[in-house]
Amino acid sequence: MEGQRLPGALNPSHFPAKLWQLVNSPRFGSVRWDARGEGLLIDQRLFERELLGAAPAGQGAALTAAFFKTRNFPSFIRQLNLYGFRKLGPGPLQGLAGGDGGGSAGPLLHFHSPHFRRDRPDLLVHLKRLTSANKAKLAAGLQVPSRPPQRSQRLLGAALHGDPALLPSRLGEAARPGELGWAPAWW
């Protein structure tokens, strides 16, 4: 399980953290690592059913866990591109994807970012939202700050990942009512 812990410095409500949790979660099969742990394999059909609440055609829209706010798969792709992921086409690199993944319903999309690797959660902090402003800063060699998670978010993350180092040690620092009394629907 090493390498699957979400670094505490990441804001769990932002896309990189959510994606990290998603790919490492046994709950979901639509997003997983490729054979080398250096890219993402995404089963669009399964993704829409698991995460976007798409009904199996004929049934009404099922209410589903709100991992993402959207109901549209293209918005997820937009997020990937916005954070610098690139699609890997069919070819030698794609060949490393690693099989059909066992019962996948549809074709797999293969995406890659140099800052998103299974064994390198420390690189996640380099995933930046590539707005034009941020790109200009990065091009100029400047730093792009990340808003750190709020106290309640850090507590939640620590609780979810069982990281005692991040949990309050004294009662006086304990979570206020409501602060830890919930969990995301997708967990």
Add this chain to the structure above:
Amino acid sequence: MEGQRLPGALNPSHFPAKLWQLVNSPRFGSVRWDARGEGLLIDQRLFERELLGAAPAGQGAALTAAFFKTRNFPSFIRQLNLYGFRKLGPGPLQGLAGGDGGGSAGPLLHFHSPHFRRDRPDLLVHLKRLTSANKAKLAAGLQVPSRPPQRSQRLLGAALHGDPALLPSRLGEAARPGELGWAPAWW
């Protein structure tokens, strides 16, 4: 049935002609006119099944008529935008869409172009592919030429639409073998 005939000047292999035939075809329910005949109502779920060969989830990909070359719905949207269609959001205009369309499987997308109206096939010639070059020409008040359909395509269109004026009147002008010996799979 007036107004559903494809103008002979249009190249039937290009997007505007295909879209016109699609929305006026009784074969397909995924694309149809809104209540005013001034916009398109598109049922993405049905569109993917009818025209892109999407399997009903679980089954393998079904082989389907090749109305479009793509298997991806976003490519169809890209075409709409490329030809100047804009999406109408929920609101007063959207309210004119006209019901759920009778058994539509999913939510409807509403798109509009001033050159695409049920009762005005004569406007279709103004639908231009909005490349940056074409947009510059249009902005300069210049004309953007359309490649006219080839002889075989004119003949096919005339035959499909039963337009005797466009069909050869003498045997010497008749179609050569193979020229009319086929029809699109989707017809």
Add this chain to the structure above:
DNA sequence: GGTTCTAGAACC
């Protein structure tokens, strides 16, 4: 920062 709609560009 996330989501949505549209457009640029490259490839076919």
Add this chain to the structure above:
DNA sequence: GGTTCTAGAACC
């Protein structure tokens, strides 16, 4: 000209 991938911009 059609298709695909990525990005800009506006809105939330």
